[in-house]
Amino acid sequence: MIRTGEQYRESVRDGRRIWINGEEVADVTVHPAFKPLVDIRARIYDMAHDPATAAVMTYADPDTGELNAVQQKPPTSRADWEAKRAATDAVLTDVGGVVTRVGDETIGEVWSLIDGQDVLDAINPAFSENVKRHIERACFEDPFHVSANTDPKGDRSKRPQDQDPDMLLHVVRETDRGIVVRGAKYETAAAYSNQAFTKPTIANWGDSELSDYALGFMLDMGAPGLRYICRTGFAGRAPAEDYPLANRFDEVDTLVVFDDVEIPWENVLFYRNTEAATFIRATLHRYSAYAFTQRNLRLADLMIGAALWNVKQTGLERQQAVQEKLAALACYREGINAHLTAAIAHAEPSPGGLLMPNQSLLYSGRVLACSQLHEMMHIARELCGGQICITPDKASFEHPETAPWLEKFYSINEHWVAEDRRKLLAYARDLLNSDYAGHRLTFQLFAQSPPFAHLSAVYRSFDWDGPLDLVKDAAGLSDRVLGSLGRTK
Structure with a gap:
């Protein structure tokens, strides 16, 4: 069910290790660098309960009648998309500025997994079931969901296997409970989010069909072994009267360090399969x-x-x-x-x-x-x-x-x-x-x-x-030219 802003704030007070400006952060919800965006995300949750905005932010589940967030719903109609656009506009108008990493623009990456069921089934049907479960969780439990993509990368002229292997996130071992991963990812809003769809960066997999770097999973942002090292924030550098946007809308970017973090099997979406990694990268942003x-x-x-x-x-x-x-x-x-x-x-x-x-x-x-x-x-x-x-x-x-x-x-x-x-x-x-x-x-x-x-x-x-056929017909080309394209009319 839809959470309140205070429930969200409480969910990120989970003991995670966060540093900014050489200081370890005790409570991300009150630290001046993070508080403005935590408050905005909390306001988005509260908009679902506010009589003035609830109608544009929520929909009733047809089976249970329970209210859920419009922006988390997998789209099946044009009306769904029109509702999503209206909800995003309502948020940006309510907060008075542009915020990007607040969830509705990252949850679509999870929907793209629905379109990869056949690929995932071919690898391991259990992974496909994991996708279905996480889709349902995103719809009905309303977590603050972000996306982890970019790695430090290192020397990009070399394969990851030919340099420090931690430059790309990878599996170091398996356990009965799951996989243990090591490396790092850059992610905006990571320090104050609930979960992230973690997947490979754009990579040249070469001849490695079963790469330890080809993995995707749902990450609990409070998992043991995570370290959050944030860039310097803009909020608080100068008076808000002189920098009204920097003090309210800075979404802090973070290097998330995975220091041998265990990912439970039920959170693994694909693993050691370059075909799945390539598919995910190709379809990641279709929504x-x-x-x-x-x-x-x-x-x-x-x-x-x-x-x-x-x-x-x-x-x-x-x-x-x-x-x-x-x-x-x-x-x-x-x-x-x-x-x-x-x-x-x-x-x-x-x-x-x-x-x-x-x-x-x-x-x-x-x-x-x-x-x-x-x-x-x-x-x-x-x-x-x-x-x-x-x-x-x-x-x-x-x-x-x-x-x-x-x-x-x-x-x-x-x-x-x-x-x-x-x-x-x-x-x-x-x-x-x-x-x-x-x-x-x-x-x-x-x-x-x-x-x-x-x-x-x-x-x-x-x-x-379309353009090829248009010019073929306009120029009077014979059907023989179609053979050069490897296609037939």
Whole structure:
């Protein structure tokens, strides 16, 4: 059943070992680097109980009548996808910003396992049963679920077997209870989540059919032997009045060290099978790319809003050059929106009986959203102007000796006084120029695999036969040319 925010907070007070800035964290729910996002995740749970938002966040199970989270439900209809999109929008509106690793954009990776039942059955039917059990748990127990993908990797010109073997997570031994794994994974939000779908990174398996690196499992984030070493956070570095986004929406990334962690057999989803590992990597984002790309849509809206307010408060919105830049931002925004909308309008049945977004449209939309983000941020910077990088902080606006000068030079008219301009410039700076803004740009580029993998997904999903047939017929080519493709009409 759906948990409350307080139940979630209690679930991550499990004695896990966490370090940040050289300090071991006693309680992740109150530490200043983690508390803002813990509170947001708790709010998402509480939204399911809040009368104002419960309807958009929950659905009633047809068999039991019990309320469950919309975002955790495996999608079988367009209505399911429309409900998921509405729930994500409701969350981003409620919290007032963009958060990515809060569960709804990672649970889709588990749904992709449903589509791999035949592959898993061929390896070991018990693994297939494990998948079914974990799907049910995700639906009805509502854990905070994240995804563990990227390893330290080491020297990528070498096979993992030819260097320190721990550079990629691998099995070191089996026990009666399960497998024991060693290595490390990078994962955002790991330190304050409940479980992770842990799977191989993109790898060249070579001739190793039964690789100890080809494994996937559900990880209990409170398991003995885990160590969480976090990057420096942005929250608390500077006053929230000057960095309103960094202090509220920094999702802390973590190196999760597996120091001989035992994974129970019932949590193992595949093991020592490169075919399964390759399949999972190829299908990993067929669902989760939707919610991930939806975040870029909201980020585009924030950039448009920040840029438009800035040109309006200085009276520049009527200039043609300014309108052209605003139109470029709008085209970017609507391009993402069109891909998301069309991907559901043309949704496809999946091999496992679910309904997945149209794969070509979804993956093309992800490439559009990620590959053009840096250009759109630069256009927004131009529209906001140079003052987002030179404006003094709030303390200077309040100091008795400097406040009168800043009041004079930052007030425009009776509508735009110094304090409102300071707030707008501080917001735009944190959205576009700060350490937090740079981190988010890089994160969006790599969070669902690097750009080459994004393009590979488009290549695998696009219908190449349509253009080939179109030109064959238009050019009057004979059917003999079909033989060169290894296909028939």
